[in-house]
Amino acid sequence: MKTILAQCKRIVVKVGSSLVTNQGEGLDTRAIGNWAQQIAALREAGLEVVLVSSGAVAEGMQRLGWKQRPSAVHELQAAAAVGQMGLVQVYESCFRKHGLHAAQVLLTHADLADRERYLNARSTLRTLLHLNVVPVINENDTVVTDEIKFGDNDTLGALVANLIEADALVILTDQSGLYTADPRKNPDAKLVNLAQAGDVKLEAMAGGAGSQIGRGGMITKVLAAKRAARSGAHTVIASGHERDVLPRLLRGESIGTLLQAQAMSLAARKQWLADHLQVSGKVVLDAGAVRALCSEGKSLLPIGVTGVIGEFERGAVVAILNENSQDIARGLINYSATEARRIARRPSHEIEAILGYVDESELIHRDNLVLL
Numbered sequence: 001m002k003t004i005l006a007q008c009k010r011i012v013v014k015v016g017s018s019l020v021t022n023q024g025e026g027l028d029t030r031a032i033g034n035w036a037q038q039i040a041a042l043r044e045a046g047l048e049v050v051l052v053s054s055g056a057v058a059e060g061m062q063r064l065g066w067k068q069r070p071s072a073v074h075e076l077q078a079a080a081a082v083g084q085m086g087l088v089q090v091y092e093s094c095f096r097k098h099g100l101h102a103a104q105v106l107l108t109h110a111d112l113a114d115r116e117r118y119l120n121a122r123s124t125l126r127t128l129l130h131l132n133v134v135p136v137i138n139e140n141d142t143v144v145t146d147e148i149k150f151g152d153n154d155t156l157g158a159l160v161a162n163l164i165e166a167d168a169l170v171i172l173t174d175q176s177g178l179y180t181a182d183p184r185k186n187p188d189a190k191l192v193n194l195a196q197a198g199d200v201k202l203e204a205m206a207g208g209a210g211s212q213i214g215r216g217g218m219i220t221k222v223l224a225a226k227r228a229a230r231s232g233a234h235t236v237i238a239s240g241h242e243r244d245v246l247p248r249l250l251r252g253e254s255i256g257t258l259l260q261a262q263a264m265s266l267a268a269r270k271q272w273l274a275d276h277l278q279v280s281g282k283v284v285l286d287a288g289a290v291r292a293l294c295s296e297g298k299s300l301l302p303i304g305v306t307g308v309i310g311e312f313e314r315g316a317v318v319a320i321l322n323e324n325s326q327d328i329a330r331g332l333i334n335y336s337a338t339e340a341r342r343i344a345r346r347p348s349h350e351i352e353a354i355l356g357y358v359d360e361s362e363l364i365h366r367d368n369l370v371l372l
Contacts, residue, residue: 004234004260006252008167010048010129012233013039014157018174019240020055020087026062027055027086031240033094035172038246039134040098047250048129050164052137052157053091059083080141091136101133106140109277112159113317118272122163129164155277158224162231162271169228170249171221172240177257178218182207197229197259225259230274232265234258270370273330279319281310281337283363290322293329294371299362300331302351305344311337320364329371331364 015035022028039049057076060083061069070076088104095102105125111117128135139156154171161169181189195202206219218237225235238245238256249255266274285293289304300320312318313336320329333340335355340363343351348361 004258005168005236005249008047008250010050010164010166011042011168011170011250012050012052012157012161012164012166013170013172013246014052014153015054015172015240016153016174017054017058019172020053021058021062023174027059027090029090029094032090033097035240035246036091036094036098036100038244040095040100041247042250043100043132043134045247045250050125050129050135050137050160050166051091052153052160053087054138054153056080056083056087056138057141059086077142084138084142087138088136095134101131103128103133103135105135105137106142107137107156107160108140108143112163112272113276113278115272118163125160125164152220154220154224155227158227158233158235159275161228161233162275165231165265165268166228166233169224169233169235170246171224171235171237172245173221173237174240175218175237176239177237177255178202178205178222178259180205192257193254194258194260197225197235197261202259222259227275229259229261230266231271232261234261266370273317273332273368273370274372276317276330279330280312280316281308281333282319282321283308283333283340284321284323284325285328287323290328293320293369297366299366300364300369301348301361302340302343302363303345303347305340305363308337308340308344313337314339314359318364320369327372329369331369333364334360335363 019031020028039051042049057079060079063082063086064079070079091102107121111121125135137156137160139153157169157171176191178192179189180192183189202222203219206222207217221237228235236249236256236258238249242255245255283305284307285304286306289300292298292304293300314334316333317330318333319327320331322328335343339355343354346354352358
C-alpha cells in the first residue's frame with residue numbers, strides 16, 4: 001500500500017451517508033470539518049482532491065422529520081432538494097476555514113452517457129482543480145429517476161475517478177474495510193488488506209447493503225473498485241472514523257482494504273463506453289463470437305449473434321452477452337435493432353442483399369467495443 005498510494009497525485013474521496021449524517025441524526029458538522037481539514041492538508045502537499053459526498057437525502061429526511069427512507073421517487077427528490085441546502089452550506093463553511101473554495105457539482109447518469117456532456121463535465125472538474133477549488137459531487141437526486149440514477153455514490157465515485165483519470169479512489173465508510181465474511185455475523189471474519197480489483201471472489205465476500213440510511217453496502221464498493229480500475233485507479237475501502245485517515249493513507253500507511261488496479265488502463269473513449277450503466281439494448285453471442293472478441297481481439301460480426309434484445313437505433317450503446325447471459329462487453333452498434341435481427345446469424349457479405357445497403361461489415365467494430 002505504501003508504494004502505491006504515496007505516488008498519487010489526484011484522488012477521489014467518497015464519504016457515505018452514515019458518516020456525513022452521524023447515522024441519520026443530521027449533518028455531522030464536526031466530522032465534515034475534520035475531513036475538510038484533512039483534504040486541506042492534502043492540497044497543501046500538492047495533491048488534487050475531488051470529494052463525492054452522500055447525505056442530501058438523509059439530511060432532508062432529518063429536516064422533514066421522516067424516520068424511514070421513502071420509496072416514492074417524488075418524496076426522495078423532495079428530501080434531496082431540502083437536504084442539499086444544508087449539505088452545501090456545511091461544506092462551504094468548513095473548507096473556507098482552510099482558505100479553500102468548494103464547488104457543488106450535481107450529476108446524473110445522463111450527464112456521463114452523453115459524450116459531449118461527459119467531456120464538458122471532465123473539463124469543468126479539471127478547471128476547478130486547477131483553480132485550487134475542491135469539487136463536492138453528489139448525484140442529482142432532485143431530478144433523478146429510476147432510469148437514470150447511479151444507484152449509489154460508490155458507483156458515482158468510481159465514475160468520477162474514471163472521468164478525471166484519478167490515481168486512486170478512497171471510499172470512507174463506517175466499516176474498517178472488506179472482510180472475508182460479514183463481521184457482524186461471523187466472528188471468524190478477517191480483514192482483507194490487499195486484493196486485486198475485479199477479483200470475482202471479492203463479490204461473494206461483500207454481501208448486501210449495510211445501512212437503512214444509504215443505498216450502498218460493501219458489494220457496491222467492491223463493484224466500484226472494479227469500475228475504477230478500468231482507468232488505472234486503485235481503490236481503498238477504509239473507516240471514516242480513523243484519525244487522520246486521508247493523510248495517513250497517502251503517507252503509505254496500511255489502513256483498511258486496498259483493491260489494486262492492473263497497470264494497464266483503458267483509453268479514454270473506451271473508458272466512456274465501459275462507464276455506461278444503462279444501455280439501449282443487448283445482443284447475445286454464440287461461443288465462437290465470444291472467443292473472437294475475448295481471446296482474439298476481433299470485431300463482432302452478425303454471424304455470431306444469436307439474439308437481439310430491446311429496441312435501439314444505429315450508434316446506440318449496447319450490452320454484449322454470452323450464452324449464459326453474462327455481460328461481457330459494451331459497444332457502439334452499426335445497425336438498428338430491427339436491422340440487427342434481420343442480419344443475425346448471416347455472413348457479412350449477405351448484409352447488402354438482406355437490407356438493400358451496407359454501412360459496415362461488422363455489427364460492432366473493435367475500435368468501438370470494450371470488454372468488461
